[in-house]
Amino acid sequence: MNYFYFNKLLVCLVGWLYLCPFLASAVPFTPGNIVVTRVGDGTATLTAVATVIYLDEYTPAGVLVQSVALPTAVTGNNRILTASGNSTSELVLSRTGNGRSLLLAGYGTSPGTAAVASSQAADVARVVGVVSPDGSVDTSTSLGSAFNASNVRAVASADGTDLYVVGGNSGVQYVTFGGFNPTQLNTSPTNLRGVAVAGGNLYISTASSSYIGLSAVGTGLPTAAGQTVAILPGFPATAAGPSPYGFYFADLSTTVPGVDVLYVADDRSGTGGGIQKWSLVAGTWTLNGIIAGSATTMVRGLDGNTTGTTVSLVATSATGLYLLSDNTGYNVAPTLTSIPAPVATAATNTAFRGIAFAPVAPAPLIASFSPTSGPVGTTVTVTGSFLTGASALTLNGVAVTGFTVVDASTITFVVPAGATSGTIAVTTAGGMATSTGTFTVVAPNPLPVISSLTPATAVAGAAAFTLTLNGTGFYSGSVVSFNGTALATTFVSATQLTASVPAAAIATAGTCGVTVINAAPGGGTSAGATFTVTVPVPTITSFTPTTGGPGTSVTITGTNFTGATVVRIGSFNVPNFTVVNATTITLVLPAGTGSVTGLLTVTTPGGTTTSATSFNLVSATLASQALPGLSVFPNPATDHLTVDLPSAAPATVALRDLTGRLVLAPAPLGADKHLALPATLASGVYFLEVRQSGLIAVRRIEKR
Secondary structure, three states: OOHHHHHHHHHHHHHHHHHHHOOOOOOOOOOOOEEEEEEEEOOOOOOEEEEEEEEEEEEEOOEEEEEEEEEOOEEEEEEOEEOOOOOOOOOEEEEEOOOOOOEEEEEOOOOOOOOOHOOOOOOOOOEEEOOOOOOOOOEEOOOOOOOOOOEEEEEEEEOEEEEEEOOOOOOEEEEEEOOOEEOOOOOOOOOOOOOEEEEEEEEEOOOOOOOOEEEEEEOOOOOOOOOOOOEOOOEEEOOEEEOOEEEEEEOOOOOOOOOOOEEEOOOOOOOOOOEEEEEEEEEEEEEEEEEEOOOOOOOOOOEEEEEOOOOEEEEEEEOOEEEEEOOOOOOOOOOOOOOOOOOEEEEOOOOOEEEEEOOEEEEEEEEEEOOOEEEEEEEEEEEEEEEEEEEEEEEEEEEEOEEEEEEOEEEEEEEOOOOOOOOOEEEEEOEEEOOOOOOEEOOEEEEOEEEEEOOOOOEEEOOOOHHHHEEOOOOOOEEEEOOOOEOOOOEEEEEEEEEOOHHHHOOOOOEEEEEEOOOOOOOOOOOEEEEEEEEEOOOEEEEOOOEEEOOOEEEEEEEEEOOOOOEEEEEEEEOOEEEEEEEEEEEOOOOOOOOOOEEEEEEEOOEEEEEEEEEEEEOHHHHOOOOOOOEOOOOOOEEEEEEEEOOOOOEEEEEEEEOOOOOOOOOEEEOOOEEEEEOOOOOOOEEEEEEEOOOOEEEEEOOO
């Protein structure tokens, strides 16, 4: 019992150790390595039930690198992909013509499903797996009703987009990546083993009579039904016996157009079995020789790489992985006569099926980046192709961490602290791409400071002018803001700017904030400086009349009178005056003033102005004595006055109240010498103002 227990434990430990490589997540494949499809995990004998599939990656020395488990559960659009445990014709593995993907086919059903190879396609979907260089597996493509109740075996494609699938029936099925409704290209033969794209054409292998060997399907890479299948000249066609599976085309002759050498895996254990070498001679494929197999080396999986005239071959039997080389070239027997010992073998309760060289990620390309310059912290978008899986990004040779691969054509990164100007380089599994242009790391703009303004004041209503700002942190993009409005700015130096201030900005008195704005990166808005718009100083240009007494109306003409607060004649403050507008002030000399001669003075918020000549303010007594011989009657009067003048010269008369307010506007005195007193004029004492020949006379009257 102890011995039996020990043996079981040993088997379990060995199985666990064998499984360790594929317990971890897949990592990118290494170019030059070899990938083998393996069915079974070693825990149970292989049978006809659906069984887990693994992609085992080996070095050319036969060292296992990793095992990638294909999905056993549905995830999004990706289906399950399993295989029949004991169907030896399944799980042919191929690499796309561009070398960027691995292809295989299986069943979309969970492990353990019985008799999966003979299942109905309506119940168990036939599924295509597309494997990327990074180890990810896409199983979103299915095959509708194709291969119903039969094996699905192999897939081929030039680029992973147009897929050609073969199996135990249904001929060649064409489906696009991600599709589910394939097209059957041919009607015969239908039981096919291998399929490949080579030299821009589609080829199949089969042991079906009339097509035994290899055949071409249509011309080029067909996508429509009704294609003609033609056996390659020289192959058996109807001769029974050959058992072709995997095959590899090479171009070794410089005189034969296109592919001209062909290696075919034949799984017979006796004569003819092994790896056959054929050459296209005068339009017919000629057998050059066979690298013989045996009962233990019945190869089916086959792939190759060509370097010059040397062909490196990899092959699989159910139990072994084989590496071979043939350097004899075109139309010469191969170097080897028999298949060598395997470099790796399948574990108990597992089996090798197909084989292919590891897919190679396409070389990345940087087409452009934007922006082409910026400071630390700038987000840069790199545009190109084949950027998926980028493992490193450098700026001027220094690694940038935290970059983001948005998709296959876009990467973004933030310029890190300490970065310097230089090219951008991106590294992927396909190599490294370097930009042709240089990204320029610029210093951030400074924060501006204003130290002084010249001028710092202006009079409201003045004309447009140029403002000079002195300070620090100015640059060519600096903008002066005046009271919140950006001005046309001229960069003079890092310490000086000038700006054009329009007249509209200083139309009104007050204070205006002045700032300088520097754009990002860095930059900012300076502390504000104050510009003062002052009220303009008034001026007196003239006044009329130049002499007058109580009741006399005086008009002062000048500028900037708005807001006037004081009007004086000499030392006499005029108690009442009217600011008509900015250029005109009117006043009436009040009663009770004495005789004063002096300059007129006007005071406004903008300052004080004085007339150039004097005004003669005549006292009431003098005014009453002017125009001797003037008589006014009746006095008191009720409705009119008679004004008797000492001479016949024209005269005007006006009437003011005791405050000097005009109650009857100046009017020419008529020939009848009468002045009508309106009925609306209140009773009281008034001053009659008479002007004749430049003299002003004032007489006191009373209305009843």
